[in-house]
Amino acid sequence: MSLPTKTLPRANLHDRSSIERIYPRAVFERDANANARAKASVLSGVHISSAPDDSSEFDLARASRHVGEDAAPGGAVFLWPVAQAASEHNDDYPADADSPRTAGPKRSAYDAFIDRIIETTRRVDFGRSPGPGDARLRGQRQ
Numbered sequence: 247m248s249l250p251t252k253t254l255p256r257a258n259l260h261d262r263s264s265i266e267r268i269y270p271r272a273v274f275e276r277d278a279n280a281n282a283r284a285k286a287s288v289l290s291g292v293h294i295s296s297a298p299d300d301s302s303e304f305d306l307a308r309a310s311r312h313v314g315e316d317a318a319p320g321g322a323v324f325l326w327p328v329a330q331a332a333s334e335h336n337d338d339y340p341a342d343a344d345s346p347r348t349a350g351p352k353r354s355a356y357d358a359f360i361d362r363i364i365e366t367t368r369r370v371d372f373g374r375s376p377g378p379g380d381a382r383l384r385g386q387r388q
Contacts, residue, residue, distance in 0.1 A: 254305040259298050259364055268292070268306050269363075271356045278327035278355065287313055291326030292363060297372045304367050323370050327359050 257264040269292050277290040293309040311324050353361075 254295060254307050256303045257306040257363075259302040259304070259367060262360055262364075265306060265360055265363055269308060269360075273308065274327055274356050274359060275329075278329040278359075281326050282329040289313055289324075289326040291324060293322045293324055294363065294367050294370065295322040297370070298367060306363070306367075321372075323366055325359075325363060325366060327355070329355075 255268045257268055280286060281289050281291070288310050289312075290308070290310045293307050294304060295307070296305040298304045309324060311326075317324060
């Protein structure tokens with residue numbers, strides 16, 4: 247009998263609601279407030295762990311990381327909200343793309359963070375996955 251494997255949640259670049267289901271506004275607000283604390287030793291946010299596929303879907307999951315932990319090159323991207331910093335970015339997002347920056351209501355910090363997830367997913371280079379014969383799979387022995 248084999249155990250079922252757990253797959254990461256999938257989001258779609260062209261469907262904001264798929265991202266919002268994985269990282270809802272209430273969780274964003276809780277994480278942003280906790281991350282803004284001066285003595286926070288663990289940051290909470292999301293991991294983007296794959297590039298978009300042909301149907302624009304990618305792996306996205308809620309995650310936490312110790313503040314001293316380094317990002318792995320070519321690996322998952324960790325994004326975290328911070329309450330004060332997130333609200334400062336509101337001026338960067340006009341009401342719509344065709345309006346001047348001064349027109350319309352400011353976008354919420356949550357909407358700005360969802361935009362950040364989308365833009366990061368579009369531009370990040372996850373590198374090539376190792377295959378047979380790849381030096382990364384051989385280990386330290388020669």
